[in-house]
Amino acid sequence: MSDGATGRVWRRRVFYVPGYDPFHPRRYRELYRKEGAAQAAISGYELSLRSKQGEGPYGWHVTASMDGNAVEADVEVLVWSDIVRASMGHSIPATYAQLARTAWVYLRSGVLFRVARLRKGPTIAALYPVVALTVELVAALLLGWAAGAVAAQAFSAAAPAMANWIGWGSGIAVAFAMLAWFRRIDGRIYAYYLMHDYAHGAQAWGAYPAELEDRLGAFRETVARAMREDWDEVLVVGHSSGAHLAVSVLADLIRAGGAPEGRPALGFLSLGQVVPMVAFLPRARRLRADLAYLSAREELTWVDVTAPGDGCAFALCDPVSVTGVAPPGKRWPLVISAAFTQTLSPARWKELRWRFFRLHFQYLCAFDRPGDYDYFRITAGPLTLAERFRRRDPSKSRIETPMSGYRDVA
DSSP: OOOGGGTBOSEEEEEEEOOSOOSOTHHHHHHHHHHHHHHHHHHTOEEEEEEOOSSSSSEEEEEEEETTEEEEEEEEEOOOHHHHHHHHOOOHHHHHHHHHHHHHHHHHSSHHHHHHHHOHHHHHHHHHHHHHHHHHHHHHHHHHHHHHHHHHHHHTTTOHHHHHHHHHHHHHHHHHHHHHHHHHTHHHHOHHHHHHHHHHHHTTTTSOOHHHHHHHHHHHHHHHHHHTSSOSEEEEEEETHHHHHHHHHHHHHHHTTOSOTTSOEEEEEEESOOTHHHHTSTTTHHHHHHHHHHTTOSSOEEEEEEOTTOTTSOTTBOHHHHHTOOOTTOOOOEEEEOOHHHHSOHHHHHHHTTOHHHHTTGGGSOOSSOOSOOHHHHHHSSBOHHHHTTTOOOOTTOBOOOOOSOOOOO
């Protein structure tokens, strides 16, 4: 019999929904292994991993001893990286066409201006790939023009009839070669990656594409099966873009009666969320309905963790309230800060401060001055999410002002 109702956990099932990430989910296992060991050494508890047994999504098994309590946890990644990879499979010209379409969606809908009034950081992150790719294009064109001029001049005496054609051909070849080089080094620049990320959310003006809807349905069935098993807690973790996907999964789960009384405690931890980038779009009616529905449910506990130091997230923005869909009986989420400037030592903060992409993953990593947010205590500790944050007040700096221009729901 599950003991989740008492707040005590011996056995937990964790489902992790990644953000827009094309890589194999093993990277999350290795991140958990490395950072969990570091946090255990800092905080004085024991944590070990082994391979997951049985069928199902990719995952791992965790054994922990914290505060004199032994806990077992099965962690599984709800994989949609294949959808991500398919959305990134564009040629260079197609990517620039995608840039134009995405910029049009956010400008035409007015969403860019509204999210800019919430937080400057994620707005700059959204503009960055547009600016970076434009600079790359201009640089390539200038270099191509210069190379073409040189080639035309070189052949003007020997082959005057062909000089201009040779110049044009050389210029175009050099320009495309430079654009191809920029794409090869995008692992350091992230311009293409971020462009594909924002384009994926905007491709249907905020509606979920059909293939993603199908995957969300499969995720719901996976979580529903766990809710019928003998666990003390079922915990869903959504990071970055995975946060709003998890919102829809859990809303569908509860609507379908998948979280009845007496089943395992159900927790939802959203980390580094970017909900407004999608929920503010005109056709995101399904997501807005799910946000409103989930925020009033007593079947789960929803804790939203962000940090002002994370320039890629909408830090301390209540995703339900700022979208303008908070119902009269709103209960969730509990909005709290990971407070990087306090939970990371000055030396560690100095090391990470300008590594924006790395900071966006700090929620999944060790803190050398941990506060009440500790990813490994939450996912492998002896308390349910509800019990751990039962006495925690929401951040006084949270933002709840409705900012979306589109508030209709499905």
